[in-house]
Amino acid sequence: MRKKIVSILVFLVVIAHTAVRSETIRISTNETELVLQTAQNGRLFQLYLGPRLKDQGDYALLTSSMKSHSNEQAWEAYPVSGTETFFEPAFAIQHNDGNIATVLQYVSHTVKQTGDVTETAITLKDALYPIQVKLYYQAFAKDNIIKSWTEISHNEKRAVNISRYASSMLYWKRAQYFLTEFSGDWAREVNMSTAPLNFGKKIIDSKLGSRADLHVSPFFTVGLGDTPHENEGQVLMGTLAWTGNFRFTFEVDNEHNLRVISGINPEASDYALDPGKVFTTPAFIFTLSNQGTGKGSRDLQRWARDFQLKDGHGDRLTLLNNWESTGFDFNEPKLDSLMEEAKYLGVDMFLLDDGWFGNKYPRHSDTQGLGDWQVTSSKLPNGVPALVKAATQAGVKFGIWIEPEMVNPKSELFEKHPDWVIMLPNRERYYYRNQLVLDLSNPAVQEHVFNVVDHLMTENPQLAYMKWDCNSPITNIYSPYLKDRQNNLYVDYVRGLYKVLDRIKAKYPNLPMMLCSGGGGRTDYEGLRYFTEFWPSDNTDPVERLFIQWGYSQFFPAKAVAAHVTSWNHDASIKFRVDAAMPYRLGFDINVKELRPKEQTFCQSAVATYNRIKNISYNGDQYRLLSPYEGNHTALMYVSETQKQAVLYAYDIYPRYAEILYPLQCQGLDPAKKYRVREINLMPGDKPAEAFNDKVYSGDYLMQVGLDVFTATKLHSRILELNAVE
Incomplete structure (x- = not known):
């Protein structure tokens, strides 16, 4: 009898959730409209994504067309695996009872307006399992940008396993689709190539762990109906705000609909989610331009300055870096001389690069010392404070290079804390650039990484800048801290990094930092919440930089792109090398004394010119x-x-x-x-x-x-x- 009552109650719950009244939800910018609607079965579908219609009554025509389509033909906003979804799902889960199916139905939605920004939160639930998914859409009206992300939670008795957890699912129906991707490798980043999308799936993804970008960048452009053009045609331009593994899936189905699924790469990342915890996906950021990629780029750049980039409306420091002049071979007199050169050039700051730390294993190459953040006493007997003081006396600011997430096996840190390192316990290690990655899923490691910055800033309050490097992807993938939850590592590493960066930003909100990762390894908008700029490439040949900077300009504002004048490509004059860097954040990494007097005079004049005109590129269109x-x-x-x-x-x-x-x-x-x-x-x-x-x-x-x-x-x-x- 009790079983029969329970069955009746479950049936009534299902009926209650399926017999919902139709809800139409519109997410709008001044130029773009995304329209979602519930069906009679309570499921949520995308009706429309395109230019905002002038006649508001026309949206009723979209609503009526929905009623004539079956679930199989309609575009579900967040489709799940295990039901009638025949194509790539946005969400997949395994419940405590082993069941791998979930049906998400609309419960409610809220809309919050803050100035020019509207945030819509849509709650979906499963009628049979205590699973909740909240879809968030943030529309920036003036900038024509939409951010979408998802929150997943449950109240089952034990942890559930989620194997798909997309940030966004979008649909189109056009005669043709063309994808522009940005691929390459170290020193040849963001090569642009365009190809048609036909039936089946095209996947762009990364499996680097500690960074998003090496072989392919976490952004793309899709031409809707034609190849992307600079000043005409409809294009989707999208990027994921996540400093780790990502995946974009472009799937053309049997009816020539295009699905675009964006989010964390679920490869080796079936995430164990505990009851009561919330899994928040990174934001997918996109714009739909009807005037080509040029308009889309300007919208993204303006939005970034207004809302995402750290100190988006602030100034940037010009600088002289010592790396190409000295490499690891320097001492206090050499650095003092370079500070004088920085003042002579007229730049704002001298930046000390790699090689200043380690005593038991002095940092004389990239083979040792990484992780030991004590000043090498034989090189710099008076420490960083003396360098800051010397820079101040020279009339420039002082900045410094760090790589706090990494460790050399030949270091005191590794000897003391091998349990802090991501590495397989029972196999031969593979080293990328002679180093390993610290396990930022571990709170003790997070504390260590924060303290690297905190110690430098506490000892040197006048420290003006940090160049934060990250030269290695995650290899030897095993976390001593996570033990039986190894599939959480890729996600929890990045979350651990953000916890550290949140602490740094809270304590030192005005500290400018460069997001440097062996070149353009970290070029994502979540990282840029904490960093004022990024290093696009270790390749500073001015010809190659024209191509590289062209690629990054599709998605990022000029003030976020660090461009340095170096000695690469001696066929190019010093003027050509300087002019190639002038549209972005200007710096020098060159031996000034090796330049001819006329070239030195030109560089001085160029810095003065740059300071006069930089606000046009920093804040203009x-x-x-x-x-x-x-x-x-x-x-x-x-x-x-x-x-x-x-x-x-x-x-x-x-x-x-x-x-x-x-x-x-x-x-x-x-x-x-x-x-x-x-x-x-x-x-x-x-x-x-x-x-x-x-x-x-x-x-x-x-x-x-x-x-x-x-x-x-x-x-x-x-x-x-x-x-x-x-």
């Missing part, structure tokens, strides 16, 4: 005018918000003999304004061409006719400053 992928030249420009100022950067890479050159048309200017055009950043003694010597043009002329900025000279560059004439 970027327009990519000519891609380096399209020929032998490239150009981009930045326009201030008021359209009163602009800077145009043009580069002749390797023009062909007798090549026909064409005028370059500007973008983003006010056609009604007049602009005075002047070539700047010239070598001492050089004069601008007549066309760029304070000549005045209308904005309309500059955009419709253009300027002859390119030449037939190899490795030639030109910077033009445009100022509105009142």
